[in-house]
Amino acid sequence: MNFSLLAQHNHLISIVFGVVSIAFSLSFGLGDLKAWADISWLDVVGEGGIAVLTLVWVFFLLVSRPPGRVTRLLTLGLSCYMFSALLDMFDEFVHYADASAWLSMIESIPALMGMVVMTWGLYLWHQEQLILNTQLQRREVSLREHDQVDFITKLYRADYMRGQIANLLKSPETANFSIVMLDMDDFDLFNRLYGVSEGDRLLREISELILMNLRQSDLACRYAGDRFILLLLDTDLELANEIAEQIRAAVKHLAFKTKSKGNAVYHTLTFAADIAQSGDKVDSIIGRVNRQLDLCKEG
Numbered sequence: 428m429n430f431s432l433l434a435q436h437n438h439l440i441s442i443v444f445g446v447v448s449i450a451f452s453l454s455f456g457l458g459d460l461k462a463w464a465d466i467s468w469l470d471v472v473g474e475g476g477i478a479v480l481t482l483v484w485v486f487f488l489l490v491s492r493p494p495g496r497v498t499r500l501l502t503l504g505l506s507c508y509m510f511s512a513l514l515d516m517f518d519e520f521v522h523y524a525d526a527s528a529w530l531s532m533i534e535s536i537p538a539l540m541g542m543v544v545m546t547w548g549l550y551l552w553h554q555e556q557l558i559l560n561t562q563l564q565r566r567e568v569s570l571r572e573h574d575q576v577d578f579i580t581k582l583y584r585a586d587y588m589r590g591q592i593a594n595l596l597k598s599p600e601t602a603n604f605s606i607v608m609l610d611m612d613d614f615d616l617f618n619r620l621y622g623v624s625e626g627d628r629l630l631r632e633i634s635e636l637i638l639m640n641l642r643q644s645d646l647a648c649r650y651a652g653d654r655f656i657l658l659l660l661d662t663d664l665e666l667a668n669e670i671a672e673q674i675r676a677a678v679k680h681l682a683f684k685t686k687s688k689g690n691a692v693y694h695t696l697t698f699a700a701d702i703a704q705s706g707d708k709v710d711s712i713i714g715r716v717n718r719q720l721d722l723c724k725e726g
């Protein structure tokens with residue numbers, strides 16, 4: 428088993444142990460120890476087993492997942508659940524005076540809250556998995572960061588692209604790349620004719636086509652609205668134009684069937700490309716391609 432991820436969760440591990448300590452301190456601090464003969468060992472085994480197994484779940488979660496929102500929510504949810512299970516088990520060893528009886532009355536509330544938090548975490552996990560499934564079929568430049576993925580197209584957002592370009596520009600050896608920007612033509616009209624949800628579907632299909640036409644080392648992101656940006660490693664301007672032209676041809680031949688009318692609608696793209704130059708910054712190269720694209724659209 429690989430424990431390397433565990434070291435990245437120190438904060439969450441402290442919270443889990445904090446929860447165990449609080450449950451222990453509350454129960455044994457507020458309650459009075461029962462006589463040995465009064466302890467129901469069957470309940471201890473049943474309720475203790477739930478608490479221990481919850482801890483085992485937390486362990487597997489933390490050794491399997493990188494830090495992030497999903498991991499945080501699932502760990503916090505499980506910890507709340509475990510808190511209830513621990514209170515439930517510990518009260519087999521103590522009985523509470525009237526003033527402390529509230530503790531056993533509220534003991535199931537953290538479990539409920541934990542289930543709500545876990546449900547939210549599972550929903551986000553599901554979303555994340557959909558994104559992963561789509562993107563695993565394609566290759567990308569670098570590690571995945573799911574919170575930077577555009578909800579509609581499942582492509583990375585512009586900020587992710589900016590980060591990747593910034594990394595490449597840091598060293599002269601890697602700063603040999605091209606940037607392509609693609610913009611859908613008359614998308615506003617398409618939205619007005621067929622509706623925004625059909626517009627979203629078209630954006631998704633065009634994103635798929637873009638990905639299908641890229642190489643393993645390329646990265647495609649949604650720049651804004653109906654504009655996409657590509658990062659093509661080790662690619663000169665001629666090849667960048669060729670790849671962009673292939674994407675444009677693929678989109679041009681896409682017979683997009685609208686849901687309402689069922690007719691095939693064809694679509695075109697306009698693009699501009701440029702290569703990284705010495706002294707370039709993220710904004711300078713993106714700004715250059717953006718301006719070129721605006722000029723192409725005006726022309």
Ligand SMILES: Nc1nc2c(ncn2[C@@H]2O[C@H](COP(=O)(O)OP(=O)(O)OP(=O)(O)O)[C@@H](O)[C@H]2O)c(=O)[nH]1
Pocket residue numbers: 579610611612613614615616618622623624625626627630651652653724
């Ligand atoms: N369906 C959908 N529409 C979007 C989304 N984001 C932006 N848009 C729409 O995209 C349209 C972009 O309009 P314009 O910038 O005028 O682009 P265009 O109509 O393609 O015009 P040209 O680029 O000049 O060909 C606007 O109507 C936006 O509302 C989105 O996520 N989904």
